[in-house]
Amino acid sequence: MSIVITGNPGVGKHTITEEIAEKLELSILDINSIAKDAGLFEKNKDTYNVDTSKLEKILEQKISEKKIIVGHLAPYVLGKNKVKIVIVLRRDPYDLISVYKERRYTDEKSKENLGSEVLGIIAHDTISKFQEKAFQINTSGKSIREVVEKVMTLISSNEGNEEVDWLDLITKKNDLKKFFND
Ligand SMILES: Nc1ncnc2c1ncn2[C@@H]1O[C@H](COP(=O)(O)OP(=O)(O)O)[C@@H](O)[C@H]1O
Ligand SMILES: [Mg+2]
Incomplete structure (x- = not known):
């Protein structure tokens, strides 16, 4: 159980x-690296498609208690009974804009990922799949050390879940256009 x-x-x-x-x-099990090594990413303009059922089978062979699994595809490629706890990190989408600029994402790719964070798609999919094993932490305005402490507390006691509502925030600021493609 990971x-x-x-x-x-x-x-x-x-x-x-x-x-x-x-x-x-x-040790770290990086979902993206495994998918890449297995040749499961298929390029589609500036985004990638991945064969999630193949990836799930490969991951099943590699999961163990001694591993921590990382990746945005987690809710689509891991079974609920294989994991101990799933933590979704959330971040203020206004902060993500500059992260994506630094990474030189195209405008389309940036908006796709910003929109996904605003709507909380990964959080939603993680909670519906892993239910009582799923938790969220908001990393915005926290140091790396603080986030690590929060994660450690969640792992040991399931305490410290944090909810965010970015959609409400950006709607109030009248900024929907900043985060979604036309
Ligand atoms: N509180 C924080 N927790 C985690 N990362 C942070 C935090 N504050 C700033 N960062 C920075 O955010 C950037 C993106 O982190 P990264 O680990 O690459 O994200 P991901 O793997 O989710 O794409 C890094 O430059 C990291 O140092
Ligand atoms: Mg990363």
């Missing part, structure tokens, strides 16, 4: 996963 860290690109998954892996002496 610990899983998921969430949209740029929320801090890999940074936090590396810290937790070191603290708990776990």
Whole structure:
């Protein structure tokens, strides 16, 4: 039964996963690297499609208690009974804009990922799949150390779940156009 860290690109998954892996002496199972090594990504303009059922089968062979799993595809490629806890990292979409600029995402790719964070698609899909095993942490305005502490508390006691509502925030600021493609 594994610990899983998921969430949209740029929320801090890999940074936090590396810290937790070191603290708990776990090795990292990176869903994207495994998909890539198995040749399961199929390029489609500037986004990728992945064969999730093949990926799920490959991952099943690799999951163990000594591993922490990381990747935005987690809710689509892991079974509920294979995992101990799934933590979705959330991040203020206004902060994600600059992360994606630094990563030189195209406007389309950036908006796709911003819209996904605003609507909380990965969080929604994670909660519907993993239910009582699913939790969220908002990384915005927190240091890496603070997020690591929050994750450790969730792992040990299931305490400290955080809800966010970015849609309400950006609607009130009249900023829907900043986050969605026309
Ligand atoms: N509180 C925080 N928790 C995690 N990452 C943070 C935090 N604050 C800033 N960052 C930064 O956010 C950026 C994106 O993190 P990264 O781990 O690459 O995200 P992901 O793997 O989800 O795409 C990194 O530059 C990281 O240092
Ligand atoms: Mg990453």
